[in-house]
Amino acid sequence: MEQVTTRFVTFEEELRLESGRLLAPVTLAYETYGRLNAVASNAILVAHAWTGDAHAAGRYSPQDRKGGWWDDMIGPGKVLDTERFFVICSNVIGSCKGSTGPTSLNPQTGRPYRLSFPIVMVRDMVRAQQRLIDHLGIGRLLAVIGGSMGAMQALEWGIHFPERVGAIIPIAGTGRTSPMAIALNALARQAIYNDPLWKKGNYKPEHPPASGFALARAVGHISFLSEQSMQMKFGRRFSARDGLFDFFGQFEIERYLEYNGNSFVERFDPNAFLYLAKALDLYDVAWNFSSPDEALERLNCPSLWFAFSSDWLYRPEETEAVVAILARQNKPVDYHCIASDYGHDSFLVEPEKFTPYVVRFLDEQARQAGC
Amino acid sequence: MEQVTTRFVTFEEELRLESGRLLAPVTLAYETYGRLNAVASNAILVAHAWTGDAHAAGRYSPQDRKGGWWDDMIGPGKVLDTERFFVICSNVIGSCKGSTGPTSLNPQTGRPYRLSFPIVMVRDMVRAQQRLIDHLGIGRLLAVIGGSMGAMQALEWGIHFPERVGAIIPIAGTGRTSPMAIALNALARQAIYNDPLWKKGNYKPEHPPASGFALARAVGHISFLSEQSMQMKFGRRFSARDGLFDFFGQFEIERYLEYNGNSFVERFDPNAFLYLAKALDLYDVAWNFSSPDEALERLNCPSLWFAFSSDWLYRPEETEAVVAILARQNKPVDYHCIASDYGHDSFLVEPEKFTPYVVRFLDEQARQAGC
Numbered sequence: 185m186e187q188v189t190t191r192f193v194t195f196e197e198e199l200r201l202e203s204g205r206l207l208a209p210v211t212l213a214y215e216t217y218g219r220l221n222a223v224a225s226n227a228i229l230v231a232h233a234w235t236g237d238a239h240a241a242g243r244y245s246p247q248d249r250k251g252g253w254w255d256d257m258i259g260p261g262k263v264l265d266t267e268r269f270f271v272i273c274s275n276v277i278g279s280c281k282g283s284t285g286p287t288s289l290n291p292q293t294g295r296p297y298r299l300s301f302p303i304v305m306v307r308d309m310v311r312a313q314q315r316l317i318d319h320l321g322i323g324r325l326l327a328v329i330g331g332s333m334g335a336m337q338a339l340e341w342g343i344h345f346p347e348r349v350g351a352i353i354p355i356a357g358t359g360r361t362s363p364m365a366i367a368l369n370a371l372a373r374q375a376i377y378n379d380p381l382w383k384k385g386n387y388k389p390e391h392p393p394a395s396g397f398a399l400a401r402a403v404g405h406i407s408f409l410s411e412q413s414m415q416m417k418f419g420r421r422f423s424a425r426d427g428l429f430d431f432f433g434q435f436e437i438e439r440y441l442e443y444n445g446n447s448f449v450e451r452f453d454p455n456a457f458l459y460l461a462k463a464l465d466l467y468d469v470a471w472n473f474s475s476p477d478e479a480l481e482r483l484n485c486p487s488l489w490f491a492f493s494s495d496w497l498y499r500p501e502e503t504e505a506v507v508a509i510l511a512r513q514n515k516p517v518d519y520h521c522i523a524s525d526y527g528h529d530s531f532l533v534e535p536e537k538f539t540p541y542v543v544r545f546l547d548e549q550a551r552q553a554g555c
Numbered sequence: 556m557e558q559v560t561t562r563f564v565t566f567e568e569e570l571r572l573e574s575g576r577l578l579a580p581v582t583l584a585y586e587t588y589g590r591l592n593a594v595a596s597n598a599i600l601v602a603h604a605w606t607g608d609a610h611a612a613g614r615y616s617p618q619d620r621k622g623g624w625w626d627d628m629i630g631p632g633k634v635l636d637t638e639r640f641f642v643i644c645s646n647v648i649g650s651c652k653g654s655t656g657p658t659s660l661n662p663q664t665g666r667p668y669r670l671s672f673p674i675v676m677v678r679d680m681v682r683a684q685q686r687l688i689d690h691l692g693i694g695r696l697l698a699v700i701g702g703s704m705g706a707m708q709a710l711e712w713g714i715h716f717p718e719r720v721g722a723i724i725p726i727a728g729t730g731r732t733s734p735m736a737i738a739l740n741a742l743a744r745q746a747i748y749n750d751p752l753w754k755k756g757n758y759k760p761e762h763p764p765a766s767g768f769a770l771a772r773a774v775g776h777i778s779f780l781s782e783q784s785m786q787m788k789f790g791r792r793f794s795a796r797d798g799l800f801d802f803f804g805q806f807e808i809e810r811y812l813e814y815n816g817n818s819f820v821e822r823f824d825p826n827a828f829l830y831l832a833k834a835l836d837l838y839d840v841a842w843n844f845s846s847p848d849e850a851l852e853r854l855n856c857p858s859l860w861f862a863f864s865s866d867w868l869y870r871p872e873e874t875e876a877v878v879a880i881l882a883r884q885n886k887p888v889d890y891h892c893i894a895s896d897y898g899h900d901s902f903l904v905e906p907e908k909f910t911p912y913v914v915r916f917l918d919e920q921a922r923q924a925g926c
Binding site for chain 1: 573574575576670673674731732733734735737738739741742744745746749750751766767769770773774777780782785786789790791799800801802805806808809812813829833836837839867870
């Protein structure tokens with residue numbers, strides 16, 4: 185693929201959030217891959233997960249060692265074939281990867297928002313994305329696809345902008361976050377709150393609450409893995425460098441969690457992490473509806489769903505509950521529970537297990553849309 | 556039951572630990588319920604879990620609002636019938652409830668051991684208990700019973716003192732701790748390490764690392780519950796006192812974890828918690844054997860095993876792996892996977908689901924032993 189650039193667009197008009205608070209200006213960081221066709225009918229929106237960003241594919245420069253976070257999926261001849269589709273990915277509001285979030289300047293004070301940033305819900309992220317789609321001159325998306333928090337965004341698109349989306353592909357998502365998922369996020373939150381450097385969100389960017397944040401990430405990591413993947417990858421191996429009877433000796437799994445937590449500190453902002461955790465916890469498709477059924481009744485496009493057998497963060501049963509309602513409502517819905525040992529991360533680790541269904545589904549949508 | 560008292564016995568002789576280190580003196584806190592018969596054939600040892608203690612049953616005074624931690628199980632006419640059996644429970648070494656552990660005085664320095672306390676394994680706990688059994692004049696225990704870490708102790712008794720135990724009843728245990736369980740303990744450890752008050756274990760008892768320790772306990776709590784029990788108990792209810800769009804607003808599950816974490820700080824020592832977490836992580840019945848089969852080959856008493864369907868800390872599959880080996884070895888073994896929604900805690904929450912099997916099993920053992 186050609187080199188890619190992250191672009192930015194700023195909307196001055198106030199965005200009314202679910203909380204009732206107004207957010208302005210709203211900047212979105214985004215990238216696009218491929219070309220929008222003349223009738224703007226070939227656009228696919230990719231929605232990212234918790235700590236993702238707009239850089240879904242390609243490289244910024246030939247020297248880049250790694251491509252975007254879904255580079256395997258997006259490009260010429262790939263699942264999201266950029267010779268046929270115009271693929272868009274934008275960083276969500278509330279994040280710290282170029283879109284407006286707690287690290288942005290609060291225009292009222294001239295200083296970063298930090299904890300004065302309003303609580304955002306997944307629905308708010310999608311409303312902001314809708315402005316980007318307007319800005320790009322796209323009346324109707326061919327599809328919205330995403331995993332984890334991206335799956336929530338895809339579903340919100342289908343429900344709140346039914347006239348503007350042709351199909352949705354939610355992967356490893358949920359119709360509402362379970363108390364177990366909330367409890368795990370509660371640990372992550374407390375890990376950050378406990379760090380004296382956090383200072384109720386008023387840390388200096390150069391002195392982040394690194395140890396609390398690394399621990400918070402480790403909590404997340406555990407929930408993305410599974411019993412099986414930990415057995416395969418680490419088992420009960422003890423770190424070779426440590427003595428078994430050393431108080432600070434570590435098992436390999438422990439060293440891995442610590443290492444990954446520490447490296448994460450370099451690339452994400454703790455406050456943004458907390459705001460997005462809150463958005464995840466608050467996620468409930470039935471929010472402001474009388475029931476999930478009433479919410480899902482509004483979905484009128486085809487939907488293709490995937491869950492993974494070993495995912496214990498957003499369990500297959502949760503996707504199945506949503507799919508069952510759609511099926512009862514006689515909506516065009518297709519669902520696959522993919523046997524995989526990699527837990528919630530399966531959608532990133534073993535894409536080949538579900539992408540054939542995506543290719544077929546998108547081809548059908550595209551042919552119906554005439555692109 | 557009559558009022559109970561915790562007793563203490565101190566053994567001056569050095570205890571050689573698995574690590575090779577020597578521990579002396581070794582004090583054990585213990586309680587007994589019922590009467591040892593003339594031929595000392597009616598003694599049952601109850602082994603406690605991670606943060607348990609010797610106070611398994613009865614009340615210290617009539618004013619006590621609560622009995623011991625397994626008071627439902629132990630007493631006249633109860634499952635462990637003190638009119639028939641002599642029941643013993645002792646606090647494990649490494650703990651802080653009266654037995655020798657990191658809060659005890661190191662005789663070499665005259666100051667508390669803290670992190671100079673040696674690493675102990677479950678096998679070491681059992682070796683110390685064996686001295687107590689000698690002290691009480693009991694040649695052979697009728698049975699050893701325990702849940703969680705207590706199940707590990709029961710199994711170690713059966714394997715390492717086969718001539719001194721008539722039967723074992725491991726409940727909600729494992730033959731070796733899984734990487735998932737280790738990973739969760741790693742979070743708990745790190746939560747304590749991150750607390751500046753921990754000071755590498757050198758905190759003042761009156762200034763413990765309270766916030767880190769409360770978070771560590773919350774990690775444990777999550778692993779003792781289950782998706783189902785959280786759904787039943789908390790669902791997605793938001794704390795009535797908080798606003799949904801308040802940054803620090805909490806779901807009920809979150810408030811519960813915080814509350815329980817904080818109250819735990821009052822009743823346990825962080826260093827002891829860490830030492831026992833280490834013992835749990837290191838637990839492997841095959842330790843110092845060439846295989847689990849070789850270890851289990853030594854067990855020659857009847858064993859009765861329980862696992863709980865929703866326990867994701869020590870999953871039924873783990874108990875089943877041990878039971879399968881014993882069955883292949885033609886050992887007298889009985890196993891029940893109990894359908895329960897309460898996760899690892901099921902053995903405390905729904906004892907009535909498994910106790911009928913225990914009553915029958917103990918009656919048979921007792922009749923064969925003539926008591």
